[in-house]
Amino acid sequence: MKPNDTLRPGERLFALLLVIFAGYAFWESYGISGFRGLTTGGVMPMLASCVMLLTGLVFLSDSLRKPRAPDSGLAGVIAYLFPLRVVLFTLLVAIYVAAIPSVGFLSASGGLLFLTIWALWRKGPIPALLISLLSIGAIYVLFRVVFQVVLPIGSLWR
Template identity: 45%
Template sequence: MERGRARRPGERAFAVLAVVFALVASWQAYGISGFSGLSTAGVFPMLAAGVMTLAALSVLWSTLRMPEVEEGQGRTIGGFLREVFPARQQVMVLMVVVYMLVLPWIGFVLSSSLFLFAGIHYLWRKRIVITIGLTVVTMAVVYVVFRVVFQVVLPQGILLRGLF
């Protein structure tokens, strides 16, 4: 950990949530078989959850010792959102939501192709020909692996069901 670094927006809340999650995981791991023996099914989950709890407590302790961020440097909700959820992530989350809404209507192959093209084009910002080529190759591999090799039935979509 870097000395003298100010606590970033949301860092304390994340550390607290990590401790809560680790404690819940510990409870769940204990529920598998308790402390009934060293060779029971719950030993490894309890060990992993215990390590996770210790690590989360360590992160929380070091986070609480950090100085607060100075006034006007992200202490507002807007500063928190800019720091934790920047515009590029917001756009990608919006794309995922649109993808989820469109998938039942136009099917897996077309909606995934459009989502993949839009995501690559937005994040990578290369020429359109390269983006289209990468999208076509990727979707061909996905189609062959899932539809041909594993014989997974891919959703066709309500609008395209009668066409194919």
């Protein structure tokens, strides 16, 4: 992969956030066993976070050298990093994960499949429903029957 010569929207801010995260990781690593010895449990995390911090700084300095992208304003960053489709899809997946313990794996998965296929495919609710039901049936046969995975039933149905 070739290095990108122009700055991506929000790249400087992202680099800065990575440096802060690496600094925090180093601080947390230091908290494990400090500088008590060279073979303690905290040495490798400290070394790894140190590498993260140094390379994060290199990434940040590279981003400071590159010319600004024309769409590097807040709107550009949001369009680049948080397209509505990605945000909504991630939200739906988060709701799906939260719903599994109560409604169970198959019902939650069926719901997610139906909603996302309907929204992304744009062929109407009937084809989306049919494909979701078919997929859930196949998943049940493959994972529950063949691989014998005990899928969560959900507290609502107990």
